[in-house]
Amino acid sequence: xxxxxxxxxxxxxxxxxxxxxxxxxxxxxxxxxxxxxxxxxxxxxxxxxxxxxxxxxxxxxxxxxxxxxxxxxxxxxxxxxxxxxxxxxxxxxxxxxxxxxxxxxxxxxxxxxxxxxxxxxxxxxxxxxxxxxxxxxxxxxxxxxxxxxxxxxxxxxxxxxxxxxxxxxxxxxxxxxx
Amino acid sequence: xxxxxxxxxxxxxxxxxxxxxxxxxxxxxxxxxxxxxxxxxxxxxxxxxxxxxxxxxxxxxxxxxxxxxxxxxxxxxxxxxxxxxxxxxxxxxxxxxxxxxxxxxxxxxxxxxxxxxxxxxxxxxxxxxxxxxxxxxxxxxxxxxxxxxxxxxxxxxxxxxxxxxxxxxxxxxxxxxxxxxxxxxxxxxxxxxxxxxxxxxxxxxxxxxxxxxxxxxxxxxxxxxxxxxxxxxxxxxxxxxxxxxxxxxxxxxxxxxxxxxxxxxxxxxxxxxxxxxxxx
Numbered sequence: 001x002x003x004x005x006x007x008x009x010x011x012x013x014x015x016x017x018x019x020x021x022x023x024x025x026x027x028x029x030x031x032x033x034x035x036x037x038x039x040x041x042x043x044x045x046x047x048x049x050x051x052x053x054x055x056x057x058x059x060x061x062x063x064x065x066x067x068x069x070x071x072x073x074x075x076x077x078x079x080x081x082x083x084x085x086x087x088x089x090x091x092x093x094x095x096x097x098x099x100x101x102x103x104x105x106x107x108x109x110x111x112x113x114x115x116x117x118x119x120x121x122x123x124x125x126x127x128x129x130x131x132x133x134x135x136x137x138x139x140x141x142x143x144x145x146x147x148x149x150x151x152x153x154x155x156x157x158x159x160x161x162x163x164x165x166x167x168x169x170x171x172x173x174x175x176x177x178x
Numbered sequence: 179x180x181x182x183x184x185x186x187x188x189x190x191x192x193x194x195x196x197x198x199x200x201x202x203x204x205x206x207x208x209x210x211x212x213x214x215x216x217x218x219x220x221x222x223x224x225x226x227x228x229x230x231x232x233x234x235x236x237x238x239x240x241x242x243x244x245x246x247x248x249x250x251x252x253x254x255x256x257x258x259x260x261x262x263x264x265x266x267x268x269x270x271x272x273x274x275x276x277x278x279x280x281x282x283x284x285x286x287x288x289x290x291x292x293x294x295x296x297x298x299x300x301x302x303x304x305x306x307x308x309x310x311x312x313x314x315x316x317x318x319x320x321x322x323x324x325x326x327x328x329x330x331x332x333x334x335x336x337x338x339x340x341x342x343x344x345x346x347x348x349x350x351x352x353x354x355x356x357x358x359x360x361x362x363x364x365x366x367x368x369x370x371x372x373x374x375x376x377x378x379x380x381x382x383x384x385x386x387x388x389x390x391x392x393x394x395x396x397x398x399x400x401x402x403x404x405x406x407x408x409x410x411x412x413x414x415x416x417x418x419x420x421x422x423x424x425x426x427x428x429x430x431x432x433x434x435x436x437x438x439x440x441x442x443x444x445x446x447x448x449x450x451x452x453x454x455x456x457x458x
Contacts, residue, residue, distance in 0.1 A: 054195050058198070114312075
């Protein structure tokens with residue numbers, strides 16, 4: 001990643017942070033709210049491939065964990081795995097993915113990411129939430145992320161676009177969706 | 179060759195990031211840096227809270243709109259049920275007048291400890307529930323250590339207890355609701371029976387554990403207050419909830435009992451932090 005990409009990532013990340021803690025957390029849709037940090041991780045995997053997706057997922061997870069009370073490191077762990085898996089699958093498909101594919105991929109990855117987070121939380125001894133609430137969370141997070149999949153992948157595309165060593169690295173196969 | 183090198187690099191990155199995440203989880207759980215991580219979290223919340231408050235004022239009506247739309251069916255049912263209850267309550271009100279006089283006399287004599295001795299800090303709710311994550315039931319409030327809020331202080335709203343402070347920054351704090359699955363509150367029945375109320379989720383009643391089968395069978399609607407036993411996390415006498423269901427089981431040593439919180443836990447705008455700390 002180039003320095004310019006890091007700066008752009010910082011701008012996008014800050015905007016997402018404000019959006020999440022200032023706006024999205026105010027929503028109570030059946031006891032759940034959208035998860036913009038997970039969306040960023042998935043979008044990075046789709047746009048920049050597994051390696052950079054995992055790095056962005058790790059950073060997004062660290063930021064997300066600053067504002068929760070669950071064990072620190074749980075969000076980075078789940079976001080890294082989801083972003084890597086999404087990036088790997090997207091890079092296998094090759095070429096520029098159509099909007100519909102981005103939306104479907106984001107929807108499925110959001111379901112996977114949410115379930116993975118809950119599974120990892122259970123694994124380290126956190127109490128589970130009720131099944132009905134988990135279903136609400138899955139529905140809200142995955143639908144909201146699918147709705148915002150196109151702008152999110154476009155924003156991440158802007159982050160990783162442009163000349164430089166990072167761009168060359170992406171163009172040699174790291175990137176899946178442009 | 180280049181593809182193989184790239185695959186190796188990708189796998190290496192994945193392994194490093196996964197190991198780093200697991201290390202963070204371990205350090206937060208058991209390591210000596212857990213307190214420092216808590217401080218970092220408090221500082222981060224304090225840093226974004228001014229902007230967050232402004233945005234919260236703008237987006238809260240939109241949030242309420244979503245919440246209202248999603249919960250419309252439940253609200254209609256509640257409306258119908260509440261109309262029936264109002265009629266019943268009017269009848270009970272007359273009966274309660276005499277009981278209230280007795281209660282006032284009792285309060286004058288006994289004085290609930292948290293009302294008698296403890297001061298409280300009124301705080302505005304910035305966000306929640308749910309909290310930062312969809313997997314926790316917390317509130318973020320706009321008062322912190324600079325206002326006298328401390329870790330472990332009970333938080334009340336309206337009719338009774340809603341939770342306790344689990345993280346206190348300089349200007350903001352996090353409150354874990356009693357319905358969070360991580361929450362456990364020592365409660366006492368009117369007959370003196372002690373139990374532990376654990377959270378089951380936002381819309382689910384609290385489960386009462388360790389209600390001895392040898393104790394009198396709890397009645398539906400019976401009020402439970404904080405037990406205030408020695409070393410308890412809450413002062414005695416704060417109303418917590420009312421018994422919502424009792425299952426009588428044969429051959430076991432405990433009753434499965436559930437309890438509805440007396441205080442509304444969603445749609446809160448202001449809460450009171452009771453400046454009381456458990457005895458060390």
